[in-house]
Amino acid sequence: MALGTGYRMDDCAIARTLDVVGERWTLLIISYLFFGLRRYSDIRKRLGISPAVLTQRLNGLVEEGIVARVPGAGAHDEYELTPRGETLWPVVSGLAQFGNKNYLEPKFRQDFTHHQCGTSLDDTGYCERCQVVPAARDVDRQPRPVDLEPAYTPTRGTEPHRLLGPLPR
Template identity: 45%
Template sequence: MTLPRDYTGQSCSLARSLEVVGERWTLLIVRDAFYGVRRFGDFAAHLSVPRAVLTDRLANLVEAGVLARVPGAGRREVYELTPKGVSLWPVVRALTSWGDEHYATAGPRRIFRHAADDAPLTPDGRCTRCDTAVEVRDTLVTPGPGLGTGDGDDDVVSLALRRPHRLLQPLRD
C-alpha cells in the first residue's frame, strides 16, 4: 500500500515542507541540483534512481516551484533551482553536516569551502577564515577524505565532483 503524499489534518509548516521534499530521493535530487546537475540522465546515473521515480520527483519539484525546466543546449530542456529551491540550501547543508558528524566514518565525502579564500565552512555556513556567512553561489564543493578513489562512482557527476566546483554552476549544458 502506497502512503499518501500529504499530511491530512496537519497544519504544521514542517508537515507542509515534508509534502514537498520529504519523499525518498527528493532531497538527493535537490542536493544534486545544487551541485550543478541539470540533465535527467545525469540525475538518473548519479543517484541510481529508477527513471519512473525520478520522473515523478522532478515533476513534483517543478509543480512545487523548487525546480524549473529551462532551455538547455540544443533543443534539450534542463532543470535548475528556482529562488524557492535555492532557499533550501541551509537545510541541505545542515543535513549534510549532521550526516558527516554522525555517519561519515572515513570523513565527509565532500567539503564545502568559501570560494573567495578556499577555507572550509562551518556547519552553519560561515567561513572558518574570514567568518563571513557564505552565500550558496560563493560555495565550493570539494572532495573530502571520505570520497576515496575508485569507489565505483564513474558517472559524469561523480567524476566532475572529484574536482572543486562552485555550487549552482552547471556541470555541463
C-alpha cells in the first residue's frame, strides 16, 4: 500500500510543518541554501537529485514563501531563502549537530561559529562568549577537518563561509 501525502492534522504545528519541509530532499535543499548554493545546477549537482524532483521541491518551497526565485548573475534565476525560510535555521542547525554527534567521524563534522566573535556554537546554536543564539546571517560555517587534508577534494570549501552568502566561484 502506498503512503499518502500530508498528515491531515490542521491543529498540529509539527504535522503542518512536515507537510511543507518533510518530503525527501527538502531539508537538504534548504540546508544548501543556507550554506550558499543558489543555482539550480549547483544544488542538483551537489545532491545528485533528479531534475523533476528538484524542480518540484523548489516550486513547493517558493509557493510556501520559504524560498524566493531571484534574478541571477547570468541568464538563469537563482534561489534564496526568504525571511520566513531563514527561521528554519534552528531546525537545520539542530539536525547538523545531531548528525555530528551521532553519525559522523570527527573529521567529517561541521563546526558553526558566531561571526562576531569566532566562538564555536554549542549543540543548541548558543554562543557562550556573547550569550546569544545568533541568527543564521551571523553564523559562519567552518571547513571540516577533512576539507583541509591535502589528499581530499573538498566539497564544502577550505575557508570559513558566512551562512546565506553566495559561495565564491
